[in-house]
Amino acid sequence: MSIQLIRQAFNGNRPPQRMWHSHELKEQYDVVIIGGGAHGLACAYYLAKEHGITDVAVLEKSYIGAGGSGRNTAIVRSNYLTPEGVRFYDESVKIYEQLSDELNFNVMFSQRGHLTLAHTDGGVNTMRRRAEVNQIEGVDSRLIFPDEIKNLCPYLDVSDHPRYPILAALYHPPGGIIRHDAVVWGYAHQADVRGVHIHQNTEVTGIKVKRGKVTGVETTRGHIKTGTVLNATAGWASTITSMVGINLPLTTIPLQACVTEPLKPFLDVVVVSGSLHVYISQTDRGELVMGASVDPFSSYSMAGSLTFLEGIAGHVLELFPSLSHVRILRQWAGICEMPPDYSPIMGFTPVDGFLIDVGWGTYGFKASPIAGKTLAELIATGKTPTLIAPFRLSRFEENELVGEKGAAAVGH
């Protein structure tokens, strides 16, 4: 990176090279990935890098990272509730730790520690259980109490004055925040370098299926012949999957977040409270990024609401009374496809050649690297990697749900 910088300095005012290029749509691709977010681009990158499959198109109806990848609150962690979930998300954290080197692009991963607060006896029990499961799976995670919480986060009100006093917290030191756009751009660049075609402003309008097998994709820019399609469209997953006549166990619900004006650095850790439906962290620019639980009704609309702002302001002030003078800078919404068990749905479908990477609800961004890597392996070898076998679509009729609600709902 540094040599590149020096070379750039001597290049005068010539602009740097483009990180990815525009291409004409080819008539045929080996693999078509629908959705140019972190998941789709990561999958394209690992297909090219680890399996030598470079004849890949990533179709994005808007610009890359326009959906959930650019709208999440950028929290990465692996302190989940089920052993399957912990193993899976921990692999993701491990890849994130090496990602700046691997992509030769600074993704600004800051492992500052992650606190999940418990305000009730039930909450403390859940945290205790999560800590045990995490430790068995080798994840650094333990239960701490108000004196230690106060040391980590002095501005947090740990007294018994609030309506929901803080009783304990699950402390997860490897958790932290990352520059989410950089992850998208880094994967896009490295996929582009290896020959993957990234097509922005290319919306999929139909999928051709002949005798139970995918044969092509219709887009707003023309027809593509292909035998393998991956649906990595998150919030819009049901609209794509309905093109091949399959229903998914998903309901699309907006999730809102907001950011305050910049403050001096005072918050070192990520603070999450399930009872108060809030998660809060301070960015490198000093802004507080805050998110809540999903909206009260399903929708594909990405409009923000005052109800959300009022709610989150009240909850944040319960935790940090000293923030009462701070102003909100902006708010936004993204859409999340919620599965019934809060675990993703990955792999094969009844339609041959049509694969899914959906059900990412409110926790998809943190899984991008490992989801991309395992799905690339699945596409290249035709075999489901053990890590994602529990997340197959058929688990619903086999009654083998992976209940992750206790750690995934408002657990960012």
Place this chain on the structure above:
Amino acid sequence: MLLLTCPNCGDRNVSEFRFGGELSSRPKDPSALSDAEWANYLYMRNNVMDAQTEWWHHNVGCGLWFLAERHTRTNEVIKTYPYVKRET
């Protein structure tokens, strides 16, 4: 969407209501279903980006469960009406 029309109480703030999910039909004979059919009824959703018929509950008002037709892209409510059980 800020207001929703309760068939009993008229226009009310949407925060008075609870969303009940998209309308689906109950199986006539649940014990005759295969595992796949049962999972289909329990979990699978159309989740359309279009006009959707859905359940709403006026939980802080009259307590009525009723149906609404709403566009899920724009949140525009096309109409609301009481549920009438159809004889089949």
